[in-house]
Amino acid sequence: MKNLITVSLVEDDLDICSSLAKLINNTNVFTCIHQYHDCQSGVEGIVKDPPNIVLMDIGLPDRSGIEGISEIRAKLPDLNIIVLTAHENDDYVFNALCAGASGYIIKEASTERILGAIHEVLNGGAPMSTQIARMVVKSFQRKNTTTLSPREMEVLNELCTGKSYKMIADVLFISEETVRRHLKSIYKKLHVSSKSEAVAKALKERLI
Amino acid sequence: MKNLITVSLVEDDLDICSSLAKLINNTNVFTCIHQYHDCQSGVEGIVKDPPNIVLMDIGLPDRSGIEGISEIRAKLPDLNIIVLTAHENDDYVFNALCAGASGYIIKEASTERILGAIHEVLNGGAPMSTQIARMVVKSFQRKNTTTLSPREMEVLNELCTGKSYKMIADVLFISEETVRRHLKSIYKKLHVSSKSEAVAKALKERLI
DNA sequence: GTATCAATAACCTAAACGGGTTAATTTCGA
DNA sequence: TCGAAATTAACCCGTTTAGGTTATTGATAC
Numbered sequence: 326m327k328n329l330i331t332v333s334l335v336e337d338d339l340d341i342c343s344s345l346a347k348l349i350n351n352t353n354v355f356t357c358i359h360q361y362h363d364c365q366s367g368v369e370g371i372v373k374d375p376p377n378i379v380l381m382d383i384g385l386p387d388r389s390g391i392e393g394i395s396e397i398r399a400k401l402p403d404l405n406i407i408v409l410t411a412h413e414n415d416d417y418v419f420n421a422l423c424a425g426a427s428g429y430i431i432k433e434a435s436t437e438r439i440l441g442a443i444h445e446v447l448n449g450g451a452p453m454s455t456q457i458a459r460m461v462v463k464s465f466q467r468k469n470t471t472t473l474s475p476r477e478m479e480v481l482n483e484l485c486t487g488k489s490y491k492m493i494a495d496v497l498f499i500s501e502e503t504v505r506r507h508l509k510s511i512y513k514k515l516h517v518s519s520k521s522e523a524v525a526k527a528l529k530e531r532l533i
Numbered sequence: 534m535k536n537l538i539t540v541s542l543v544e545d546d547l548d549i550c551s552s553l554a555k556l557i558n559n560t561n562v563f564t565c566i567h568q569y570h571d572c573q574s575g576v577e578g579i580v581k582d583p584p585n586i587v588l589m590d591i592g593l594p595d596r597s598g599i600e601g602i603s604e605i606r607a608k609l610p611d612l613n614i615i616v617l618t619a620h621e622n623d624d625y626v627f628n629a630l631c632a633g634a635s636g637y638i639i640k641e642a643s644t645e646r647i648l649g650a651i652h653e654v655l656n657g658g659a660p661m662s663t664q665i666a667r668m669v670v671k672s673f674q675r676k677n678t679t680t681l682s683p684r685e686m687e688v689l690n691e692l693c694t695g696k697s698y699k700m701i702a703d704v705l706f707i708s709e710e711t712v713r714r715h716l717k718s719i720y721k722k723l724h725v726s727s728k729s730e731a732v733a734k735a736l737k738e739r740l741i
Numbered sequence: 742g743t744a745t746c747a748a749t750a751a752c753c754t755a756a757a758c759g760g761g762t763t764a765a766t767t768t769c770g771a
Numbered sequence: 772t773c774g775a776a777a778t779t780a781a782c783c784c785g786t787t788t789a790g791g792t793t794a795t796t797g798a799t800a801c
Contacts, residue, residue, distance in 0.1 A: 427670070449667055455658030455661075462630050466631065474778085477777090500779075500780055502782085503781095506779075523695075528737065683747090707748085708751085715749095717789080717790075
């Protein structure tokens, strides 16, 4: 008995599920240890008996596979989850990656591609089309449509580390009053009215 | 004269630069309109006369190409920039993508791959290895090592929209005092001591 | 079945913050 | 060279926040 890489499936279509299991068990490196047919039992089962790799449908009947991914990753942060999807370039795929998936596989893909994707994930890769990759990359590039002055940007930067007026004044070598002055201007430009709101906006829209 | 797609190069190695220019000009869809050999003149020239695509070395002599990318994107947010790099899986590549690049090309790649990558970017893709893709994906997945209670998570979520105690109390149908109570607990668990600090930590470490 | 924790609520006090107003100096572009 | 914008600084006043203390209820765990 070899030391096989264990795989669990979460897929409500029984035909697809069993053919995937067969495909996996026909290799001499992978073994399918569990098949779940809904999200709830999948999450519970995987947390109880974690495999090395999970293949998970995101179009499940009871609840979104996205939530399932979040839950599993909360308990098992290092488990590699690969999303099964019917259509490429789905917004679901993007959200699944945000939730913690390591890549995705089109259900209609060839057996070589499916096994290849699993290998890729195990080797630290993230199989995805360049379109999805572009969405992912774009999502953390700053948009930069605001017109904050350089000094205001510095103040905002310090603000986003959670500093008080006094602490910001100290690191920028200006008076607390001047910090307050800049903050007023920043609030006006960002259309906010408190420190936490400014921090939230700056970090969410990647202004800093 | 056809309506060619214009390309500008920023590359300090004159040999590489001219052979790339030849490669580009030998196609019947691209034309190389400018060649710059350092970052500073590249940034200035590109902003003055923007091409459709920029190929940019990130190992430039005068200053980091990463900064150059940031500057160009600040002025021309929609310009597609492709990074030229000597070695794959470089941390530089990752940072370049964060700064606004749309993909990258290994200098030693075949001519087909180079032209293919340009086409890919023009078609909305982001050419990159799955290893880099994994780095990118990981960078926005939450780590979630904290132990906030469900209710505390809800409060933190509202906090991250910039709400005051009173506003949070209203949307969660609890008293302001209870919001305050949860915040105290959250501060202790996150090791922070103000709203903006909590928001910064929550957003930066993707707790929400 | 009791102990621990989550969620709810209240009060007090000092510190921090937000909005309004005014003003000097510098710097940069038209 | 003149004006606009940026940076610096100060004061007042009312509101919001942070930290400390105490307490009840329900659920979960051991």
